[in-house]
């Protein structure tokens with residue numbers, strides 16, 4: 448579903464050049480949920496931009512299904528539109544007729560448990576609710592591929608927990624393929640079918656492992672904690688090498 452072959456991305460030229468990604472190869476299968484973790488600046492966001500087609504690799508080849516949907520840490524809602532208006536915008540832009548659009552928006556709001564808030568504006572919602580609106584809007588793109596860049600990074604632990612449950616349910620029900628970037632190793636162990644660890648400057652594939660913990664998972668379960676501790680050790684090793 449996503450194929451990344453020997454992809455490099457260098458910004459700038461000459462002695463000032465920064466190689467954000469160096470010959471990275473990664474395949475994500477249909478329906479797989481892959482979490483990318485790594486220290487700050489290892490090229491996680493660069494990678495998602497490349498997969499989304501917002502940026503072009505300096506070398507290498509990326510294939511990522513038709514029109515992958517992107518979601519960021521900031522919900523980036525339009526403040527003058529209602530919740531329903533924000534969620535329906537991708538449908539309106541695709542010229543979906545109004546009755547079909549309304550039915551789809553109602554379904555999407557039910558999916559993210561916001562049916563009672565259709566007429567509210569973003570400033571009337573909590574941060575977690577705004578992020579759920581952003582998730583519903585991303586789902587409205589009807590893409591089989593979701594690219595998520597720290598989507599829950601700004602939320603408190605409890606809200607994040609609820610959104611993990613919702614995201615897991617939605618991606619499993621729809622068989623979505625997900626590439627999910629996070630700083631949070633526990634979050635990766637809670638959500639991922641596979642965890643990929645990137646090294647810093649240049650970003651290279653450092654380690655990867657499948658997550659064999661049965662679902663549904665809890666972020667504070669002993670299995671998730673043990674795996675998170677293992678990945679944190681690898682991440683520490685990587686950061687120490689880099690600093691050293």
Ligand SMILES: Nc1ncnc2c1ncn2[C@@H]1O[C@H](COP(=O)(O)OP(=O)(O)OP(=O)(O)O)[C@@H](O)[C@H]1O
Pocket residue numbers: 458459465466467485486487488489490491492493494630648
């Ligand atoms: N447009 C750009 N121009 C120049 N350098 C860039 C550009 N975008 C990213 N970089 C550099 O590439 C490297 C990787 O950046 P990127 O934002 O992909 O890292 P990240 O892993 O997402 O970081 P963080 O976890 O802090 O968000 C960094 O050293 C950054 O300074």
